[in-house]
Amino acid sequence: VxxxxxxxxxxxxxxxLRLSCAASGDTSCIAGMGWYRRAPGQARVxxxxxxxxxxxxxxxxxxxxxxxxxxxxxxxxxxxxxxPEDTAVYYCKAECEEGNYWGRGTQVTVSS
Numbered sequence: 670v671x672x673x674x675x676x677x678x679x680x681x682x683x684x685x686l687r688l689s690c691a692a693s694g695d696t697s698c699i700a701g702m703g704w705y706r707r708a709p710g711q712a713r714v715x716x717x718x719x720x721x722x723x724x725x726x727x728x729x730x731x732x733x734x735x736x737x738x739x740x741x742x743x744x745x746x747x748x749x750x751x752x753p754e755d756t757a758v759y760y761c762k763a764e765c766e767e768g769n770y771w772g773r774g775t776q777v778t779v780s781s
Contacts (some may be wrong), residue, residue, distance in 0.1 A: 670694045670770040672761045676746075677775030684779070685749045690761030690772055692742040698765035701767075702744045704737065706757035706777075713760065717746060730754070751779045 676688040692699060703718030703726075717737040718726045725737050736747045744761065756779050761772035 670696060670699065670761050670765065672763055672770055674759070674761045674770035674772040674775040677759060677777045679758040679778045679780065680751055681780050682752060685747070686747065686777060688759055688761075688775060688777075690744050692763050696742040696763075698763075698767065699742055699763045700737060700766070701762075701764040702742070703762050703764075704744070704746045705760045705762055706755075707760070707774075708754075708757040711757075716759070718762075718773065719744060748777070751777075753779045753781045755779050758772050 671693045672690055674690045700721040701718055704716040705713050706716050707713040716728050717735055719737055719739045728780055734750045738745045758774040758776050760774045763770045
């Protein structure tokens with residue numbers, strides 16, 4: 670499984686960005702897909718996950734501002750009202766029974 674992310678960039682506080690992640694290859698194994706992020710000097714944390722079955726899960730600090738949508742093996746993350754603390758490299762993840770696959774990441778920078 671290969672994951673291609675797009676949509677990062679530089680935006681001012683309060684602005685919006687839309688991230689996309691398209692999976693290719695042997696995608697038949699994919700169950701859940703989601704977004705994670707790593708801020709400078711911090712560990713990677715989950716942002717939003719579509720588990721395949723069940724409700725989409727969101728990091729508490731992004732609830733009401735970020736929306737994850739999924740169309741088969743493509744996911745999007747609409748990010749509104751962005752804050753400087755959202756600055757991070759955002760990674761797409763696909764979950765298969767045999768393991769997880771990660772994208773290379775896309776930088777999101779929110780200026781104050």
